[in-house]
Amino acid sequence: MxxxxxxxxxxxxxxxxxxxxxxxxxxxxxxxxxxxxxxxxxxxxxxxxxxxxxxxxxxxxxxxxxxxxxxxxxxxxxxxxxxxxxxxxxxxxxxxxxxxxxxxxxxxxxxxxxxxxxxxxxxxxxxxxxxxxxxxxxxxxxxxxxxxCLMLVTAFVIGRSFRPMFRLAEELDARKVEDLSVLSVAGAPSELHPFLGSINALLERIRAIMDQQQRFVADAAHELRTPIAALSLQTENLDPLDVPPAARDRLEVLKSGMRRTRHLLDQLLALARQDLASSEVKETVHLDQIAKRVVAELLAEASERNVDLGFTMVEPVSVSADPVAMVSVVRNLVENAVRYTPDGGRVDVGVYRESGRAVLQIEDTGPGVAPQDIERIVEPFYRGRRPTGDGSGLGLSIVKRVIDRYGGSIEFENLTDADQTGLRVVVRLPALD
Ligand SMILES: Nc1ncnc2c1ncn2[C@@H]1O[C@H](COP(=O)(O)OP(=O)(O)OP(=O)(O)O)[C@@H](O)[C@H]1O
Ligand SMILES: [Mg+2]
Known part of the structure; x- marks a missing residue:
């Protein structure tokens, strides 16, 4: 058959x-x-x-x-x-x-x-x-x-009649994962209308469920922030008190645990907000200025560990995006580079314009990412096979979502110059004139 x-x-x-x-x-x-x-x-x-x-x-x-x-x-x-x-x-x-x-x-x-x-x-x-x-x-x-002749004409007519169906399948295949917009019924043959109606209803349901879930994550993260902040305050209140040395060690562990939890909640909230951001915020964002600000903020942390954080090139270039989201992109990337680069290493940031695109490039002298992990590091909670240091594994997921939303791209490339390893991350976004 x-x-x-x-x-x-x-x-x-x-x-x-x-x-x-x-x-x-x-x-x-x-x-x-x-x-x-x-x-x-x-x-x-x-x-x-x-x-x-x-x-x-x-x-x-x-x-x-x-x-x-x-x-x-x-x-x-x-x-x-x-x-x-x-x-x-x-x-x-x-x-x-x-x-x-x-x-x-x-x-x-x-x-x-x-x-x-x-x-x-x-x-x-x-x-x-x-x-x-x-x-x-x-x-x-x-x-x-x-x-x-009749056979040829028949084959041609049948081929043509089925084309809208294949076109529809192609359209669905070419969609981005997060694109749940309904399929257009106009122009489709009437036999496909019930089918399209069912698919559209399904898409609507999936969208509603996803919305609900994202809202729940955002609400949960938001609600948890207050009690965690209160707990942090309580632990900090213990600081000036005279506690036995053994208890002080425990207190330090408790404090760093609190910091990690707060960071996780912040990242979770940032990710959920990116998912929920349906109406696109589009403002003129000066990428060079954001980069300068973020680098300045992270200088202390870098110099503490003797990491040479600086710019290779900064050109004034702006993009149309949500400024808060763009800060989060630059911050997560530079933070990663600083965090995963061993003491005494170097992190170079570059912002420039290249054939109509704004480019943000970050190079470090860290260990780079194992080739089998490169595809997966943008997945939520994925921290590689041998996770190092603290982190929630959400930073790059946030970055990726923001960049996708504004029609940009991100590339990861391991650097293997002679005896030097490292990671180069290149973000490209449509630049404003
Ligand atoms: N510059 C880098 N050098 C080496 N490995 C990196 C670099 N940037 C990211 N990675 C790897 O990718 C993983 C995912 O990064 P991501 O920023 O998403 O999460 P994280 O840094 O672990 O946590 P978070 O950013 O949420 O605090 C990291 O755990 C790390 O293993
Ligand atoms: Mg990170």
Whole structure:
């Protein structure tokens, strides 16, 4: 059983065309053949009429009608004479007969002239069949030419009729994961409308569920921030107190745990907000200024660990985006570079314009990312196979979502210069003039 509707239609219609062609062809051949035989009888009759008035004395082929049709006129005389065949013919009545002449089946027309002399007009059955066959075959030519043409046209029409379906599938495949907008019914064939309606309803439901979930995450993160902030304050309040050294160690662990939890909540909230940001905020954002600000903010942390954080190049370039989101992009990337670069390393930031795009490039002298992890580090909570240091694993997910939302791209490339490893991250966004 063929699964494809297109295949079934094609085979079914091709079968019908071939069958119609075969039946039509057979009937046309038979009909034309019989017509040709009858036509040859009337030719014999015409020659008979002509010969009635002529006085041919010898048996000879009749020229002028059709030299190849091998029609002969036999003079039989007023009384039976000549060969056995001629004597036998003489005894026949006037008219058309099927006879065997010189061992060959033939069609014979007998006639008697007014003077009593008789003659026969004869033609071999073999040549008659040949002529009729030739003529009948010629009637088949148009049918034979039409069948393949019809098959081609059918294949073409079927192909075209199914195109909207394939176009729809392509459209769905080419969509971004987060694109849950409804499919347009306009222009689609009416048979697809119920199908499209169902898909659209499904998309709506998925969107509602996702919205609900994102809102829940955002609300939960937001709600948790207050109690966590209160707890942090309480632990900080313990600082000035005189506590035993063992308890002080525990207190430090508690404080760093609090910091991590707060960071996780902040990142979670930032990610959920990116997902929820449906109406795009579009403001002119000076990327160079944001980069300068972020680098300045992280300088202390970098110099604490002896990491040389600085710029290779800063060109004034702006993009149209949400300023808060853009700060979060630059911050997460520079923070990663500083965090994953060992003490004494270097982080170079560059902001410039390149063929209509604003480029943010960050290079570090850290360990880079294992090739099998590069694809996955933008997934939420993924921190690589050998996670180092603190982190929620959400930073790059936030970055990726913001960049996707503003039609940009991000690339990660491991640097392997001689003895130096590192990671180069390049972000490209449509630049404003
Ligand atoms: N510059 C870098 N050098 C080496 N590895 C990196 C670099 N940037 C990111 N990674 C790897 O990618 C992982 C994911 O990074 P991401 O920023 O998403 O999360 P995180 O830094 O672990 O946590 P968060 O940013 O939420 O605090 C990191 O855990 C780290 O293993
Ligand atoms: Mg990070």
């Amino acid at each position: 063929i699964k494809s509707l297109r295949g079934r239609l094609l085979i079914g219609l091709t079968g019908i065309i071939v069958l119609t062609g075969a039946i039509g062809g057979t009937l046309a051949y038979k009909w034309a053949y019989n017509e040709a035989i009858e036509m040859q009888d009337s030719v014999l009759t015409q020659i008979g009429t002509f010969a009635t008035n002529a006085s041919t004395r010898q048996s000879q082929p009749v020229g002028g009608v059709d030299a190849e049709s091998e029609v002969v006129v036999l003079e039989l005389g007023p009384t039976p004479r000549g060969s056995a065949d001629e004597r036998r013919l003489w005894t026949l009545r006037d008219g058309l007969h099927n006879e065997v002449l010189q061992g060959r089946p033939s069609r014979v027309l007998l006639r008697t002239r007014s003077d009593g002399s008789r003659f026969a007009v004869a033609q071999g059955d073999e040549i008659r069949s040949e002529i009729a066959g030739d003529m009948a075959v010629r009637t088949l030519l148009p049918i034979a030419a039409l069948v393949p």
